[in-house]
Amino acid sequence: MFKSEAASWFRIYEMFQFKSFHMYGIIGSALALGILMIQLIKRMKLRSFYGEPIEIIDKDKSFYRYSVGGVIFGLGWGLSGACPGPMFTLLGAGFLPILIVIITAVFGTFVYGKIRHKLPH
């Protein structure tokens, strides 16, 4: 995360400005390999290191929660320049104000948990 600059607020800003291929390259290449990998696992019925079959569980089908939740997440991502993984990477790298982002992200999760029954899914 850190060395590839995916944890950099500047790179996220640049991504949403469409001024560089870099972030799209990271996500795209990860995705391309991921698709290949999962297809291999499914078709060849590959097993885990422990000998168990690898189960890839499909997500629940709906529309609302993914789209609305997605937009809300995106707003936060554009503002803080960090999604959950990089938040912790940046903490390790010593950028202490990211603690505010982490704490409020946990709080945001908490609020979701509290009000989710009232939200359309």
Place this chain on the structure above:
Amino acid sequence: MNWIFEPWPWYIGGPMIALVMMLLLFSGKSFGVSSNLRTLCTLCGAGKNTDFFDFDWKSQRWNLLMVLGAIIGGWIAMNWLTLDATVHIHPDTIAKLKDLKITSAGSAYLPEELFSLHAFTQPKVLASLALGGFLVGFGARYAGGCTSGHAISGLSNLELVSLYAVIGFFIGGLLMNHFLLPYLL
């Protein structure tokens, strides 16, 4: 081997993310970071009166370990593997950011206006960071995942719902980037 100390190109960073997902899948787990935010709530006692957080957090210890790894990784990367952390973004972007009063664009890893220790004395900055974090946390749980869970894991499994989520991420990000940031920075 000196390239290790420079910023890593996308064709190294991207495949490494896929490698992480592969290691997790072959360990019988899955790749998704935002669920840890929920586990952290449970660790703080949220499970006592909210059913969403009332689950066996110990089953998620592996995921917490991964987050710990990310913290350690960040530390190692910053302190041992980086000589100059400047992120060289496009000149047009640097110019745009300077217009927004982010003068550290092009000369730092993160905007110092937002992420240096000085930020702790700026209420407006703290409010923006807090809002950003809140939206990420709330949005990720509502959407059932963040970029790792949906854009990488979900889309790798060709899940249509993850596509909805990723499109949502982008709409939100673009809205913020192009219309709202000037008012929030």
